[in-house]
Amino acid sequence: MNKKKSFINQKKNYKGSIKNICCIGAGYVGGPTMAVIADKCNSIIVNVVDIDQNRINAWNDPDFQKIPIYETGLVSILKRTRGINLHFSTNIEEAISAADIIFISVNTPTKIKGLGAGKASNLSWIEKCARQIAKFSQNKTIVVEKSTVPVQTAEVIKTILNSSCPPNSSKRFSILSNPEFLAEGSAINDLEKPDRVLIGGDDQESIEVLSEIYKTWVPESKIIRTNIWSSELSKLIANAFLAQRISSINSISALCEATGANIKEVEKAIGSDRRIGNKFLKAGPGFGGSCFQKDILNLVYLCRHFDLEEVADYWEAVIRVNNYQKNRISKLIIQKLFGNLNNKKIGILGFAFKNGTNDTRESPAIQIVKDLLNEGAQINIHDPKVKPSDIEKELEVEQYKINIINKSNQNYDGTWVYKKTIKETIETAHAVVILTEWDEYTNLDWGELSKKMVKPSWLFDARSLINFDSLKEVEIFSWQVGNGQT
Numbered sequence: 001m002n003k004k005k006s007f008i009n010q011k012k013n014y015k016g017s018i019k020n021i022c023c024i025g026a027g028y029v030g031g032p033t034m035a036v037i038a039d040k041c042n043s044i045i046v047n048v049v050d051i052d053q054n055r056i057n058a059w060n061d062p063d064f065q066k067i068p069i070y071e072t073g074l075v076s077i078l079k080r081t082r083g084i085n086l087h088f089s090t091n092i093e094e095a096i097s098a099a100d101i102i103f104i105s106v107n108t109p110t111k112i113k114g115l116g117a118g119k120a121s122n123l124s125w126i127e128k129c130a131r132q133i134a135k136f137s138q139n140k141t142i143v144v145e146k147s148t149v150p151v152q153t154a155e156v157i158k159t160i161l162n163s164s165c166p167p168n169s170s171k172r173f174s175i176l177s178n179p180e181f182l183a184e185g186s187a188i189n190d191l192e193k194p195d196r197v198l199i200g201g202d203d204q205e206s207i208e209v210l211s212e213i214y215k216t217w218v219p220e221s222k223i224i225r226t227n228i229w230s231s232e233l234s235k236l237i238a239n240a241f242l243a244q245r246i247s248s249i250n251s252i253s254a255l256c257e258a259t260g261a262n263i264k265e266v267e268k269a270i271g272s273d274r275r276i277g278n279k280f281l282k283a284g285p286g287f288g289g290s291c292f293q294k295d296i297l298n299l300v301y302l303c304r305h306f307d308l309e310e311v312a313d314y315w316e317a318v319i320r321v322n323n324y325q326k327n328r329i330s331k332l333i334i335q336k337l338f339g340n341l342n343n344k345k346i347g348i349l350g351f352a353f354k355n356g357t358n359d360t361r362e363s364p365a366i367q368i369v370k371d372l373l374n375e376g377a378q379i380n381i382h383d384p385k386v387k388p389s390d391i392e393k394e395l396e397v398e399q400y401k402i403n404i405i406n407k408s409n410q411n412y413d414g415t416w417v418y419k420k421t422i423k424e425t426i427e428t429a430h431a432v433v434i435l436t437e438w439d440e441y442t443n444l445d446w447g448e449l450s451k452k453m454v455k456p457s458w459l460f461d462a463r464s465l466i467n468f469d470s471l472k473e474v475e476i477f478s479w480q481v482g483n484g485q486t
C-alpha cells in the first residue's frame with residue numbers, strides 16, 4: 001500500500017487531494033457508507049478494515065452470495081467498486097497509516113457491567129480505535145466519528161490522539177463528528193439521497209475537506225455544519241424523536257383496542273395534519289434495531305449525569321412503553337390460548353426487527369418468542385432473510401433443544417425450529433403471529449392456510465398487515481394491533 005501524501009500544502013483543491021480513506025468497522029454502517037463513497041468518488045481509495053476476519057471474508061466473497069449485510073442495491077455497487085477503489089481487509093495498521101481521513105464506524109453498545117451498566121455507551125471500541133490511530137497514522141489526519149456516541153466523546157478521542165503527537169512531529173489530528181442517519185433496509189437510498197449530511201467540528205478547513213467528498217453527490221444545501229457537541233447530540237436526539245413517535249402510537253394502539261377505535265384510522269386522521277406528518281406512525285410490536293434503545297438509554301444516562309431528572313424520566317418512558325408493547329402482545333397470545341401453551345404449536349412469521357433487513361438486533365420477536373418458549377410452546381419460525389444461526393444466537397438456545405439452561409440461565413419448557421416456507425410454519429399450528437412486515441405475509445390465502453391449522457385457531461397480526469375484511473368467511477379467530485374491532 002502506498003504511503004499517503006499529506007494534503008496540508010494542497011489547500012486549493014481538496015477534492016483532488018484526498019486520495020485515501022480508511023474506515024474502521026465493516027458493519028451495517030461502515031460497509032454500505034464506504035461502498036457509496038467509493039462509488040461516487042472514483043479517484044479515492046477506500047479501505048474498510050475490521051478485526052473480524054469472518055466478516056471481512058464475507059465482504060470479499062467472490063460470488064457476492066455471502067455479503068454480510070442485506071441491502072437493496074448494495075451488491076451492484078460492490079460489483080462496480082470492490083477490488084478497484086474499495087477494499088475490505090484486516091490490515092488495520094497499513095490502512096490507518098495510508099489514510100488522509102479515517103472514519104470510526106465501530107459498535108458502541110450499551111455497557112453491560114461497571115459504572116453506567118445498562119445505560120451508558122460502552123466506548124471501549126472507540127477508545128481502541130483512537131489508540132490505533134494515534135499509533136499508526138502519519139502527518140495530518142482527519143478523524144471522523146461516524147459511530148453514534150455520547151456528547152463529548154470527541155474530547156476523549158482528541159486527548160488520546162494529541163497525546164501521541166510529540167513536539168515537532170508532523171503528526172496532527174483534526175476531529176469531526178459526522179453521524180450516520182441511514183436506516184437499515186433503505187441504507188443505499190438513504191446514503192445516495194440523504195435528507196441531510198451533518199458535520200460538526202471546530203476546524204473549518206477539515207469540515208470543508210469532508211464536505212467536498214459529500215458534495216460529489218449531495219447538494220450543498222443539505223450539508224449542515226455545526227459545532228461538534230451539537231452534531232453528536234443531534235444524532236441521539238433524532239433517534240430519540242423517532243422512537244418517541246413509535247411509543248406514542250403504540251400506547252394509543254392499546255387504547256384503540258380497549259375502546260373499539262382502529263389505530264389505522266387514527267394514524268390517517270392525525271397524520272394528515274402536516275404539522276404531525278404521516279411518517280413513523282405505524283403501530284407494531286415495539287421498535288427494535290441496534291440503536292433506538294441504546295441511544296435513548298444513553299440520552300437518559302446523560303441527563304441524569306447533568307442532574308436533569310425530569311428530562312431523563314421523560315425519555316425513559318419511551319423505553320418503558322416499548323417494553324410494555326412487547327409484553328402485552330405475549331400476554332395476550334397466552335391468554336387467548338386459554339393461558340396454556342404447553343405443547344401447542346405457534347408459527348412465527350418474521351424475526352427481523354423490520355422488513356428489508358436480515359438484522360435481528362433488539363428485534364421485538366426475541367422477547368415475544370422467549371415469553372412463548374417459557375410457557376412451553378413449540379415454535380416454528382420463518383423469516384425470508386434471517387439465518388437460523390442468528391435466531392439461535394438471539395434466543396440463546398439451539399433448535400429442537402428441550403429444557404436446557406441457556407446463557408441467561410433461563411430454562412425454557414418449549415422448543416423452536418426454523419422453517420423454510422410459510423406453509424410449513426403454519427401447518428398444524430394452533431396460532432400464527434406476524435411479527436415482521438415482510439411483503440410475502442400480506443396477501444396470504446388464510447382460507448386455505450387455516451384449514452391446515454388446529455382448531456380453534458388464532459391469527460395474531462402485530463404489524464397490521466392483514467385486511468380483516470378478507471377473514472370474514474375464514475374459520476379463524478383474529479387479533480390485530482390497535483384494531484378495536486378484532
Ligand code: NAD
Pocket residue numbers: 024025026027028029030049050051052055092105106107108125128129146147148149180181182183184290291
Ligand atoms: P456493527 O456491529 O455492524 O459493526 C461494527 C464493526 O466494527 C464490527 O464488525 C466490529 O468487528 C468492528 N470493530 C470493532 N472494534 C474494532 C476495531 N478496534 N478495529 C476494527 N474493527 C472493529 O455496528 P453498526 O451497526 O455498523 O454500527 C456502528 C455505529 O454506527 C454504532 O455506533 C451505531 O450506533 C451507529 N449507527 C448504526 C446504524 C445502523 O443502522 N446499524 C445507523 C446509524 C448509526
Ligand code: UGA
Pocket residue numbers: 148180181182183184185239242246279280281282283284285286287288289290291292353354355
Ligand atoms: C433508525 C433510524 O431510522 C435511522 O435514521 C438511524 O440512523 C438508525 O436507527 C440508527 O441510528 O441505527 P433503523 O433502526 O434501521 O433506523 O430502522 P427504522 O426504520 O427506524 O425502524 C426502527 C424500528 O421501529 C423497527 O423495529 C420498525 O419496525 C419500528 N417502526 C418504525 C415502527 O414500529 N413503526 C414505524 O412507523 C416505524
